[in-house]
Amino acid sequence: MALWVAAMRAEDYDAAWALAARTLAERDPATRDDPTLPYHLRWVWNGRAIDRRDVLVRCYHGLGDTIQFARFLPPLAARAASVTVEVQPRLCDLIATVGRGITIVPFYVARPLPPAEVDIEITELDFALRLPPDATPAPYLRAAAAPLPRGAVALCYGAGDWDGERSVPSALFAPLCRFAPCFTLMPEPTDLAVRNPQGCPLDMAHTAGLISGADLVITVDTMIAHLAGALGKPTWLLLKAEPDWRWSPDARRSAWYPTIRLYAQPRAGDWGTVIADVERDLAALGLPALEDSI
Structure with missing residues (x-):
């Protein structure tokens, strides 16, 4: 293996x-x-x-x-x-x-x-x-895009029970919400400063619509990453230090999904460094801030 x-x-x-x-x-x-x-x-x-x-x-x-x-x-x-x-x-x-x-x-x-x-x-x-x-390059799946504001970012911090080490504490995503109008893809209420604090319904069409309508998806290693990649959306994928076989911890790109950028932990459990790197890159994009898009 x-x-x-x-x-x-x-x-x-x-x-x-x-x-x-x-x-x-x-x-x-x-x-x-x-x-x-x-x-x-x-x-x-x-x-x-x-x-x-x-x-x-x-x-x-x-x-x-x-x-x-x-x-x-x-x-x-x-x-x-x-x-x-x-x-x-x-x-x-x-x-x-x-x-x-x-x-x-x-x-x-x-x-x-x-x-x-x-x-x-x-x-x-x-x-x-x-x-x-x-x-057979992406995009190879299609979904109707939800009408989201310019510069919208879709966020997913949880990977379910299959591998709890893939999940990021939701509070660590809070700084990311300062840089763009954000939407959660998690099927649960959240205290994050997102436009849908009640959460995303556990419905594939709704989830795919939010992803298609967003300018960027930031997610941990879960189904959301594959869906965003298959739809051809720019996606930043947060990975634990030793990720699943399909991602290389030493690479920034993926042969499976050309629109995905990889952010792997430098050490097991170190999500702080990963989030800091994502926050830096998100700030550099110059997306419309939350208050500017209301």
Whole structure:
């Protein structure tokens, strides 16, 4: 796994795919899509060719993973006889904007679809297609923009329960609100000086609309980062010192999303330095201050 992560961060995709092929060859076919395992721990694709076959894409991981790998659905559709994507219900309408020739159905954990000619988990598509991220560049999803004021900044400081170390204490975002009209993307009330202190509804269309209408998104590593990147919005991504495999702590850019700028902690737990860097860069943008946009 460490070798694969290093290869992906180095953008050496041939090496990463070679490692994935070795892992696939070593798997016991009897454990494929093992119903005794949680969905996010299952493997699905057995290496069968996708060309001119009916393909079922299963979304067994998080919302961010689905958004990240949805970029590969159009090239998959160009090669397969048909493509059906079993998507988390909250994402169905959004993923449907990726392109034509793809059937979107909601994924209900209690009653998944029966197997097709080829089953594949969405995070396996780059490996199956042998395509790097820039083969299908962002933006590849679409959402109607909310009518926000000029210079609006959308903020997300929480990453949920999956990895609490990704979240930033909300109070640290307070200085950022001095430099622009800000909106929170968190589904909870906040004391931050934002235009929507009641929070953002837990609704994908509403969230995507705020992101599309903003000039800039500042977020921690969560689904919001993938959504903003997939929509092609300028995004500043705040990362813990040792982030997830898809982000390199030593880089300022992302091969997955060209509009994303990375801000990684210099030391574990040091959000103060990260926020100071973001505050400096935000001030340099010269966005309309909060009081100037009322």
